[in-house]
Amino acid sequence: xxxxxxxxxxxxxxxxxxxxxxxxxxxxxxxxxxxxxxxxxxxxxxxxxxxxxxxxxxxxxxxxxxxxxxxxxxxxxxxxxxxxxxxxxxxxxxxxxxxxxxxxxxxxxxxxxxxxxxxxxxxxxxxxxxxxxxxxxxxxxxxxxxxxxxxxxxxxxxxxxxxxxxxxxxxxxxxxxxxxxxxxxxxxxxxxxxxxxxxxxxxxxxxxxxxxxxxxxxxxxxxxxxxxxxxxxxxxxxxxxxxxxxxxxxxxxxxxxxxxxxxxxxxxxxxxxxxxxxxxxxxxxxxxxxxxxxxxxxxxxxxxxxxxxxxxxxxxxxxxxxxxxxxxx
Amino acid sequence: xxxxxxxxxxxxxxxxxxxxxxxxxxxxxxxxxxxxxxxxxxxxxxxxxxxxxxxxxxxxxxxxxxxxxxxxxxxxxxxxxxxxxxxxxxxxxxxxxxxxxxxxxxxxxxxxxxxxxxxxxxxxxxxxxxxxxxxxxxxxxxxxxxxxxxxxxxxxxxxxxxxxxxxxxxxxxxxxxxxxxxxxxxxxxxxxxxxxxxxxxxxxxxxxxxxxxxxxxxxxxxxxxxxxxxxxxxxxxxxxxxxxxxxxxxxxxxxxxxxxxxxxxxxxxxxxxxxxxxxxxxxxxxxxxxxxxxxxxxxxxxxxxxxxxxxxxxxxxxxxxxxxxxxxx
Numbered sequence: 001x002x003x004x005x006x007x008x009x010x011x012x013x014x015x016x017x018x019x020x021x022x023x024x025x026x027x028x029x030x031x032x033x034x035x036x037x038x039x040x041x042x043x044x045x046x047x048x049x050x051x052x053x054x055x056x057x058x059x060x061x062x063x064x065x066x067x068x069x070x071x072x073x074x075x076x077x078x079x080x081x082x083x084x085x086x087x088x089x090x091x092x093x094x095x096x097x098x099x100x101x102x103x104x105x106x107x108x109x110x111x112x113x114x115x116x117x118x119x120x121x122x123x124x125x126x127x128x129x130x131x132x133x134x135x136x137x138x139x140x141x142x143x144x145x146x147x148x149x150x151x152x153x154x155x156x157x158x159x160x161x162x163x164x165x166x167x168x169x170x171x172x173x174x175x176x177x178x179x180x181x182x183x184x185x186x187x188x189x190x191x192x193x194x195x196x197x198x199x200x201x202x203x204x205x206x207x208x209x210x211x212x213x214x215x216x217x218x219x220x221x222x223x224x225x226x227x228x229x230x231x232x233x234x235x236x237x238x239x240x241x242x243x244x245x246x247x248x249x250x251x252x253x254x255x256x257x258x259x260x261x262x263x264x265x266x267x268x269x270x271x272x273x274x275x276x277x278x279x280x281x282x283x284x285x286x287x288x289x290x291x292x293x294x295x296x297x298x299x300x301x302x303x304x305x306x307x308x309x310x311x312x313x314x315x316x317x318x319x320x321x322x323x324x325x326x327x328x329x
Numbered sequence: 330x331x332x333x334x335x336x337x338x339x340x341x342x343x344x345x346x347x348x349x350x351x352x353x354x355x356x357x358x359x360x361x362x363x364x365x366x367x368x369x370x371x372x373x374x375x376x377x378x379x380x381x382x383x384x385x386x387x388x389x390x391x392x393x394x395x396x397x398x399x400x401x402x403x404x405x406x407x408x409x410x411x412x413x414x415x416x417x418x419x420x421x422x423x424x425x426x427x428x429x430x431x432x433x434x435x436x437x438x439x440x441x442x443x444x445x446x447x448x449x450x451x452x453x454x455x456x457x458x459x460x461x462x463x464x465x466x467x468x469x470x471x472x473x474x475x476x477x478x479x480x481x482x483x484x485x486x487x488x489x490x491x492x493x494x495x496x497x498x499x500x501x502x503x504x505x506x507x508x509x510x511x512x513x514x515x516x517x518x519x520x521x522x523x524x525x526x527x528x529x530x531x532x533x534x535x536x537x538x539x540x541x542x543x544x545x546x547x548x549x550x551x552x553x554x555x556x557x558x559x560x561x562x563x564x565x566x567x568x569x570x571x572x573x574x575x576x577x578x579x580x581x582x583x584x585x586x587x588x589x590x591x592x593x594x595x596x597x598x599x600x601x602x603x604x605x606x607x608x609x610x611x612x613x614x615x616x617x618x619x620x621x622x623x624x625x626x627x628x629x630x631x632x633x634x635x636x637x638x639x640x641x642x643x644x645x646x647x648x649x650x651x652x653x654x655x656x657x658x
Contacts, residue, residue, distance in 0.1 A: 134572050145510055149518050181474055181560035189478050189557050212561040213568030228518050229561050231510035232541040236562050239542030240569035243463050244603065248577075251595045259591055266580045266592060274573065 001033045003097045004310045005090055008038035009065040009083040010104035011298050015039065016046040018103070021303025023047075025311065026056040032311050035090060035097070037062050037083035062086055066104055068296065072111040084108060088116040091289045098314025099290035101306045103281075103298035109291065110146055110284065117287040120319060121326035123157040125286035127227065127293075128165055129234055132273045137218035140165055141179075144230035144282060152194035155224045159204055160325035161285035162222030168316035177210035177220035179229055185209065195224070203328060212236075241274030280305040283313070290318050330362045332426045333639045334419055337367035338394040338412040339433035340627050344368060345375040347432070350632025352376075354640065355385040361640050364419060364426070366391050366412035391415055395433055397625065401440040413437060417445040420618045427643025428619040430635045432610075432627040438620065439475055439613065446616040449648065450655040452486040454615035456556065456622075457494055458563055461602045466547035469494055470508075473559035473611060481523035484553045488533055489654035490614035491551030497645035506539035506549030508558055514538065524553070532657060541565070570603030609634040612642070619647050 006022050008015035015038040022034050033056050036043060040061035047059075064082035066075050079085055084104045091100045100117075102109055114125055126143035133139055142162040147154060159176045166174035178196050180188035185196060187209055199206045210220050212233060225233065245267060252263050281294040281302065290313035294302040335351045337344035344367040351363050362385050365372060369390035376388075393411035395404045408414055413433045420429045429446075431438055443454055455472035462468055471491040476483060488505045495503035507525050509517035514525060516538055528535045539549050541562060554562065574596060581592050610623035610631065619642040623631040 134575065148510065179561060181477065181557050181564075189555075192557075211568075212564030212566075213571070215565065216568050216572040225561075226518075228510050228521075229558060232508060232558050232561050233565050235510075235541030236544065236565040237541075237569045239540075239545050240566045240603070241573050242542070243545040244570050244573045244599070246463065247599050248595055251599060255591075255595070262584075262588055263592065263595060266577055266584070270573070270576050270580060274569070 001031055002029075002311050002314050003033045003035070003094075004307055004314065005035045005037060005087040005097060005100045006303065006307060007083040007087045007100070007102035007104055008036055008043070009062065010067060010102070011294070011296050013299060015043060017300050018298065018303045019043060019046065019300075020050070021300035021305075022057070022307055023050060023052045024300070024304045025307040027052060029308075029311060030056075032056065032307075034307065035060050035087070037087040060086065060090070066108050068105045070105060070108055072107045075108050076112050076115055085112055085116070088112055092116050092118075097289065099292065099310035101292045101294070101303070101310045103294040103296055103302065103306075105296070106145070106293065109293050113284050113287045113291045117289050117291070120286050120288055120322055123161070123286045123326070124154065125284050126158050126161055127282045128162060128285050129282045130165070130169070130280070131216070131234075131237065133216040133218040135218070136273070138169060139215070139218050139221050139223060141215075141223045141225065141230045141234055142285065143225065143227040144234045145227045146284070147227045149228075150191065150226040152191050152198055154226075155195035156198050156202055157286070158224040159199060159202070159222060161322060162224060163204065164318060164321035164325045165283065165285055166221045167321050168313055168318050171221055173205050174221035175207045176204045176222045176224060177207045179215070179223050179225035179233060180209035180211065183209045183211055191226070199224070238275055241271070245271050280309050283309065285322065288319060290314060330360055331358075331640050331643050332362045332364070332423075333636055333643065334364045334366060334416040334426060334429045335632065335636060336412040336416045336429070336431035336433055337365055337372070338391065339396060339431070340623070340625050342628060344372060346629050347627065347632045348372060348375065348629075349379070350629035350634075351386070351636055352379060352381045353629070353633045354636040356381060358637075358640060359385075361385065361636075363636065364389050364416070366416040389415065389419070395437050397434045399434060399437055401436045404437045405441045405444055414441055414445070417441055421445050421447075426618065428621065428639035430621045430623070430632070430639045432623040432625055432631065432635075434625070435474070435622065438622050442613050442616045442620045446618050446620070449615050449617055449651055452490070452615045452655070453483065454613050455487050455490055456611045457491060457614050458611045459494070459498070459609070460545070460563075460566065462545040462547040464547070465602070467498060468544070468547050468550050468552060470544075470552045470554065470559050470563055471614065472554065472556040473563045474556045475613070476556045478557075479520065479555040481520050481527055483555075484524035485527050485531055486615070487553040488528060488531070488551060490651060491553060492533065493647060493650035493654045494612065494614055495550045496650050497642055497647050500550055502534050503550035504536045505533045505551045505553060506536045508544070508552050508554035508562060509538035509540065512538045512540055520555070528553075567604055570600070574600050609638050612638065615651065617648060619643060
C-alpha cells in the first residue's frame with residue numbers, strides 16, 4: 001500500500017469539492033491509501049453519499065486551517081491542529097507514509113516541510129515543476145520559486161534533485177542544462193557562468209546553456225536556474241499560452257458555431273498542458289518525503305493530479321533516488 | 330526629411346533581398362531618406378530593375394562586412410570600412426541623420442554603438458523590445474539582454490529609458506513595473522527588492538511588481554528587469570507561442586483542407602505578433618541616436634519594420650524624450 005496524506009483545507013475551494021479528487025485517485029489505484037486532513041464531521045456527512053472503498057482512506061479531524069495571511073513561522077508554532085501542520089507531522093512520524101499533498105499557502109508549505117520533514121542530504125529544498133513540451137516531452141524546471149538568490153554550487157544540487165525526479169518518470173540518464181540568455185558557454189550572469197563550469201565537472205549528462213525559447217522544445221530534461229529566473233520562465237510560459245489561446249478564440253469570434261466547435265476540438269485538449277496548475281503542482285524536492293503543492297485555486301481535478309503525482313513519486317522511490325544522486329558527489 | 334542609415338550586410342540574407350525592405354519603407358514615407366550601407370556596385374545593378382524615388386536614397390559603398398565571428402573590439406578597430414562601423418560613424422558625424430538600422434552581430438552592435446555614438450546622460454545603454462500583448466496593447470521590456478548583472482539603480486535608468494520610448498508611441502504617462510517572482514512588494518531577489526524601493530521614490534507611474542504570466546496582459550507599459558531575466562522572459566514568450574501554434578497545427582493534421590484553411594485564418598495573423606524578430610527588432614536605448622537591431626535571420630520584411638521603427642523614433646524625438654526623463658532625476 002502507498003500511503004499519502006492529503007491536506008483538504010487552506011485552498012479557495014471547499015474540502016467537500018477537493019475530496020472528490022482524492023476519491024477518484026483511490027478508485028483508480030487499488031494500492032493507494034489516503035489520509036484526508038480536514039473537518040471530519042463535514043467530510044463524513046458528505047462522503048456518506050459517495051461510493052468509495054472504505055479500506056482505502058481515513059479521515060483525520062483538524063480543527064485549524066492555515067491561510068495565505070498566516071506568517072509561516074507563527075503558523076508552524078501555533079496552528080499545530082491545522083490540516084497542513086498536523087498532516088506533515090503524520091508524514092514525519094509514520095515511516096510507511098509515502099508523501100504529502102497540499103494546496104495551502106506556498107510560504108507555509110515550504111517552511112513547515114523543511115522544519116517538520118527535514119532536509120535530505122543537507123541540500124536546500126527546491127521547488128520543481130514538470131511541464132510537457134513539444135510532442136508532450138516532459139521536462140522539469142528546478143528551482144521555480146523557493147530559492148531566489150543562489151550561489152553557483154546550489155545549481156549543482158538543483159541538478160541532482162531534478163535528475164532524481166526525472167528518473168522517477170523513467171528517464172534513465174536525464175540531460176541537464178543551465179537556463180541562460182544565450183546558448184554559448186560564456187553567456188549568462190556571473191553565477192550562471194560559474195554554475196556552468198561546476199556542472200561540466202560533476203558527471204551529469206550536461207548539455208550546456210539553454211535559452212527561454214528552447215525550453216519547451218524539450219532540449220533538456222532538467223533545466224536548472226535560480227528560483228527567480230525559474231519563476232519568470234514558468235509563469236511566462238503559462239501566461240503566453242493563455243494569451244495565445246484567448247487571442248485565437250477572439251480571432252474566431254465571428255465564425256459559425258460549427259467552425260468554433262471545430263477550433264475547440266483543435267485547441268481544447270492542448271490548453272491544459274501549458275497550465276501546470278491544471279495538470280498538477282510543484283514538487284518540493286530535497287525534503288525527506290515528497291511534498292506536492294497544488295495551486296490555491298485548485299479544483300478536485302488538481303487534487304486528483306497531485307495525489308497521483310505523490311503516489312508515483314513514493315512508488316518510484318524519489319527520496320532514495322535523490323540520495324543516490326547525492327552519494328555520487 | 331528623416332534620414333536613417335541602413336546596414337545591409339552581416340545578416341544571413343543577401344543585401345539584394347534586404348534592400349527591398351528599405352525601398353518599401355521609403356515608398357510609403359515620402360519624408361524618409363535612407364543611406365544604404367553595402368556593396369555599391371551590386372546594389373546599383375540590382376536596383377536598376379526596381380522602381381523607387383532616387384531622391385530618397387543614397388548608396389554608400391562598404392568594402393568590409395562584420396560577422397558573428399568577429400570580436401566586437403577588434404571589429405570596431407579593424408573593420409572601419411564595414412557597413413556597420415562606417416554607418417555608425419556617418420550617424421555620429423552628421424547631425425541631420427536620425428537613426429541607424431542593422432541586422433548585424435549583437436555584441437558588435439552594442440559595443441560599437443556605445444563607442445561611436447556615445448552614451449546619453451551617462452546611463453548604460455539597454456536593449457528594449459516592444460511586444461504587443463493581449464488586445465494588441467504594446468509594452469516594452471528593458472533590458473532584454475545588454476546588461477546581465479545589474480545593481481538596483483540601473484533599474485531606475487531602465488525605467489527612464491522605457492518611459493521615454495513608450496512616450497514616442499503616444500503613451501503619455503506609461504506605467505512601470507519590476508519583473509519579479511510575485512506581485513507582492515517583498516517578492517524578488519535582493520536587487521529587485523532594492524530597485525522596487527528606488528522606483529517608488531522616483532516619481533514614475535510605478536505599479537509595483539509584475540509576474541511573467543501578467544506581462545502579456547499588458548498590466549504595465551514598461552517592464553524593467555536585468556538583461557538576464559528580460560532575455561528569459563522575451564525568449565520564453567517567443568518559444569511558447571511557437572510551440573502552441575505548432576501543436577495546434579499538429580492537432581489539426583488529420584483535418585480536411587477546408588478545416589485547415591479555416592484554422593489558418595484564425596491563427597495565421599496572430600503568429601507574427603509573438604515573434605519580435607518578424608515584427609521588428611530590439612532598440613538600443615541610451616545612445617545618442619536610436620539604433621534598431623533586427624535579428625540575423627532578418628528578411629526584407631524585418632528591414633522594412635526596423636526602418637519604420639527607427640523613422641518613428643527619430644520623428645518622435647526619442648533622444649530628446651530620454652534626456653527629459655533624465656533631467657527629472
